[in-house]
Amino acid sequence: MNKMEWGPAMPLDNPQQRVERHTISVLVDNEPGVLARVIGLFAGRGYNIDSLTVTEVSREAGASRITIVTTGSVDIIDQIKSQLGRLVPVHGVTDLTVKGDPIERELALVKVAGKGDKRVESLRLAEAFRAKVVDATVDHFVFEITGKVSKIDTFIGLMKPLGLVEIARTGVAAISRGPEGM
Amino acid sequence: MARAMTGAEIVLQALADQGVEHIFGYPGGAVLPIYDEIFKQNGIKHFLVRHEQGATHAAEGYARSSGKVGVVLVTSGPGATNAVTGLADALMDSIPLVCITGQVGTALIGSDAFQECDTVGITRPCTKHNYLVKDVNDLARILHEAFYVAQNGRPGPVVIDIPKDVQFAKGTYIGPNKVVHKTYRPQVKGSPQAIRDAVDLIAGAKKPIFYTGGGVINSGPAASKLLREFVDTTGFPITSTLMGLGAYPASSKQWLGMLGMHGTYEANMAMHDCDVMICVGARFDDRITGRLNAFSPNSKKIHIDIDPSSISKTVRADIPIIGDCGYVLEEMLRVWRSRAPQIDKKAIKAWWTSIEGWRSRDCLRYKMRDDVIMPQYAIQRLYELTKNRDTYITTEVGQHQMWAAQFYRFDEPNHWMTSGGLGTMGYGLPAAVGVQVAHPESLVIDIAGESSVMMTMQEMSTAAQYGLPIKIFILNNEYMGMVRQWQELLHGGRYSHSYAEALPDFVKLAEAYHCVGFRAEKPDELDDMIIEMINSPKPVLFDCRVSKLANCFPMIPSGEAHNNMLFGDELANEDIELAFSKGKALV
Ligand SMILES: Cc1ncc(C[n+]2csc(CCOP(=O)(O)OP(=O)(O)O)c2C)c(N)n1
Numbered sequence: 213m214n215k216m217e218w219g220p221a222m223p224l225d226n227p228q229q230r231v232e233r234h235t236i237s238v239l240v241d242n243e244p245g246v247l248a249r250v251i252g253l254f255a256g257r258g259y260n261i262d263s264l265t266v267t268e269v270s271r272e273a274g275a276s277r278i279t280i281v282t283t284g285s286v287d288i289i290d291q292i293k294s295q296l297g298r299l300v301p302v303h304g305v306t307d308l309t310v311k312g313d314p315i316e317r318e319l320a321l322v323k324v325a326g327k328g329d330k331r332v333e334s335l336r337l338a339e340a341f342r343a344k345v346v347d348a349t350v351d352h353f354v355f356e357i358t359g360k361v362s363k364i365d366t367f368i369g370l371m372k373p374l375g376l377v378e379i380a381r382t383g384v385a386a387i388s389r390g391p392e393g394m
Numbered sequence: 395m396a397r398a399m400t401g402a403e404i405v406l407q408a409l410a411d412q413g414v415e416h417i418f419g420y421p422g423g424a425v426l427p428i429y430d431e432i433f434k435q436n437g438i439k440h441f442l443v444r445h446e447q448g449a450t451h452a453a454e455g456y457a458r459s460s461g462k463v464g465v466v467l468v469t470s471g472p473g474a475t476n477a478v479t480g481l482a483d484a485l486m487d488s489i490p491l492v493c494i495t496g497q498v499g500t501a502l503i504g505s506d507a508f509q510e511c512d513t514v515g516i517t518r519p520c521t522k523h524n525y526l527v528k529d530v531n532d533l534a535r536i537l538h539e540a541f542y543v544a545q546n547g548r549p550g551p552v553v554i555d556i557p558k559d560v561q562f563a564k565g566t567y568i569g570p571n572k573v574v575h576k577t578y579r580p581q582v583k584g585s586p587q588a589i590r591d592a593v594d595l596i597a598g599a600k601k602p603i604f605y606t607g608g609g610v611i612n613s614g615p616a617a618s619k620l621l622r623e624f625v626d627t628t629g630f631p632i633t634s635t636l637m638g639l640g641a642y643p644a645s646s647k648q649w650l651g652m653l654g655m656h657g658t659y660e661a662n663m664a665m666h667d668c669d670v671m672i673c674v675g676a677r678f679d680d681r682i683t684g685r686l687n688a689f690s691p692n693s694k695k696i697h698i699d700i701d702p703s704s705i706s707k708t709v710r711a712d713i714p715i716i717g718d719c720g721y722v723l724e725e726m727l728r729v730w731r732s733r734a735p736q737i738d739k740k741a742i743k744a745w746w747t748s749i750e751g752w753r754s755r756d757c758l759r760y761k762m763r764d765d766v767i768m769p770q771y772a773i774q775r776l777y778e779l780t781k782n783r784d785t786y787i788t789t790e791v792g793q794h795q796m797w798a799a800q801f802y803r804f805d806e807p808n809h810w811m812t813s814g815g816l817g818t819m820g821y822g823l824p825a826a827v828g829v830q831v832a833h834p835e836s837l838v839i840d841i842a843g844e845s846s847v848m849m850t851m852q853e854m855s856t857a858a859q860y861g862l863p864i865k866i867f868i869l870n871n872e873y874m875g876m877v878r879q880w881q882e883l884l885h886g887g888r889y890s891h892s893y894a895e896a897l898p899d900f901v902k903l904a905e906a907y908h909c910v911g912f913r914a915e916k917p918d919e920l921d922d923m924i925i926e927m928i929n930s931p932k933p934v935l936f937d938c939r940v941s942k943l944a945n946c947f948p949m950i951p952s953g954e955a956h957n958n959m960l961f962g963d964e965l966a967n968e969d970i971e972l973a974f975s976k977g978k979a980l981v
């Protein structure tokens with residue numbers, strides 16, 4: 213017996229729908245607990261968070277911008293947006309993916325330890341990726357790299373065999389193209 | 395008008411400026427400054443409950459029956475945690491509450507102080523919004539904002555957590571008209587284009603149905619009036635959810651009764667077969683839709699709701715209209731009248747013929763007995779003997795609740811208070827307390843189950859203290875009937891822990907609470923005793939002994955389609971087994 217037939221066949225769970233990745237910007241009033249509200253909403257309703265960043269963007273207006281990268285079917289993504297919009301301290305919700313090909317950047321700090329050829333190779337690759345050396349001893353480097361998520365993923369992948377020790381990533385900051393704001 | 399006051403004074407001033415007359419609460423260390431201010435004034439009347447859950451349900455009953463915001467005041471820690479059930483209940487059923495909780499002093503927050511709990515953390519997922527007030531100068535604004543948020547958009551409960559030092563501190567008071575919310579602006583007016591499209595779709599319908607819910611009640615009496623006008627103008631059939639009963643009069647010919655799991659055959663069949671569904675302020679909850687991929691497969695759906703997240707959540711809307719039911723109905727009616735559309739009279743007549751066919755199935759029929767009281771009969775008699783009075787009904791949760799929805803007939807909005815979304819046993823008695831406070835001259839009856847009513851029985855003491863003559867009409871089947879019914883149908887009749895053993899003597903219990911008790915055991919005693927109950931000036935516990943093993947039908951098993959109903963009068967065991975084998979994992 214297939215699940216669709218007897219489960220409460222939520223179109224939200226619709227297996228026929230393709231899973232998409234969306235980047236959503238949420239402008240919120242910077243009151244205490246607002247991030248907990250957003251995260252609690254995702255946890256409570258079982259939505260995915262692939263990446264989440266938050267910082268104040270206007271001190272005077274007391275506004276913060278939350279950038280969430282999430283995955284789900286089109287129906288789920290629509291639900292996520294309406295649920296976010298329903299939170300009392302939310303000014304606005306914009307689906308940057310629907311607006312079209314947003315600019316997305318992430319920063320990562322990557323620590324690599326090693327000697328000899330491996331060390332030389334890591335530095336050479338870092339240059340090719342325009343990563344900066346922000347800390348070094350004769351035994352290690354810390355690289356700072358900025359770019360699309362995929363670029364950072366690739367860089368980290370390359371560092372693995374060269375003595376990767378640890379990584380710290382910021383999560384995605386994103387903005388739409390063109391002159392208009394959200 | 396900005397003045398310096400203490401935090402506790404600000405609370406009372408803000409409540410007064412919000413027009414609050416009654417609050418429900420329970421004192422404790424962290425709210426003593428506020429209780430001190432209550433002592434010093436006469437404008438606001440405080441009702442002392444016996445458990446904080448009772449305060450929240452009383453406030454819900456008060457709010458739902460009066461259209462005002464219900465106000466609750468409780469202390470920190472256990473006071474706040476005891477209030478959680480009522481907050482969750484109010485969130486699910488969209489009831490406007492403002493709940494003020496005391497908190498330990500700001501310097502102690504986070505130190506595991508005596509009676510400290512993370513109230514905003516605990517209540518965040520079960521409130522529409524909540525606040526922790528750290529600065530007395532924010533207090534007045536937050537209080538006024540809380541009332542605004544609780545009532546506007548889709549209503550709901552709001553918690554304001556006030557540390558004790560903030561209650562003592564001096565700060566500036568501002569009045570409600572000085573407060574404009576920074577972000578919250580729910581959309582009230584529906585899109586004119588969507589409204590015109592909806593009118594076109596309705597006008598061309600061959601098998602239309604109105605499906606309405608609690609949103610119509612929340613929108614206010616004007617929305618119910620407009621709904622009646624629109625439904626009567628079209629001549630189309632109408633059904634409603636549990637929460638929406640009373641928005642359209644049950645005495646009308648166009649009324650099909652409640653729909654859903656224990657709804658009528660005609661309502662569910664009409665929903666299944668319709669070609670245009672006009673959903674007004676309802677949310678396609680699983681108790682309504684049954685199996686989603688079989689839900690009303692051939693209809694175009696118009697969905698009017700003030701909450702965008704309710705639209706296309708479980709059932710896709712063809713014409714979504716985000717807005718307040720009252721406003722949208724008014725616009726629809728205006729457009730309808732200006733267009734004066736030609737409806738397909740022949741098709742509508744044929745549609746009514748089908749509906750009459752389903753109606754003639756007489757799905758609520760049950761076998762009368764003269765040796766025991768059938769629960770359905772008890773409610774029918776209660777209805778007949780109270781229908782000409784100004785009667786408000788609350789319920790607990792279980793079979794009796796469904797029988798009340800099926801057999802008590804509501805002609806007015808705000809006269810029916812029940813826990814629909816959360817299904818909270820123990821709701822009805824304290825809710826009746828709140829209703830009686832809002833309507834001191836009216837007859838307020840809690841149609842109860844013997845098990846549910848034990849959960850908040852102590853509020854009889856509240857009723858006695860304030861002379862609130864609520865009537866608790868217990869359909870006593872000595873079982874958690876609804877649980878027993880599911881065990882009978884789904885678990886091979888193994889009645890695991892659903893027998894209400896060692897029940898108290900409800901008549902003696904009533905006396906112990908300074909109230910009046912009655913017991914009816916035979917159908918022929920019922921009428922006289924109900925009349926005595928009505929005439930009693932005191933709170934009453936009425937122990938109505940009913941058939942112990944009666945089941946509530948019709949029923950759509952969980953996960954089944956609307957056209958797959960079970961009826962009480964013709965069930966063989968094999969049918970039951972088959973019907974329920976599929977949805978066993980569902981609730
Ligand atoms: C607080 C709470 N606990 C458990 C349940 C599960 N439950 C639903 S109905 C029911 C039995 C209710 O029994 P009673 O009040 O006697 O009503 P009856 O069904 O017999 O009319 C139970 C235990 C619930 N709804 N609420």
Ligand SMILES: [Mg+2]
Pocket residue numbers: 792843844845869870871872873874875
């Ligand atoms: Mg019972």
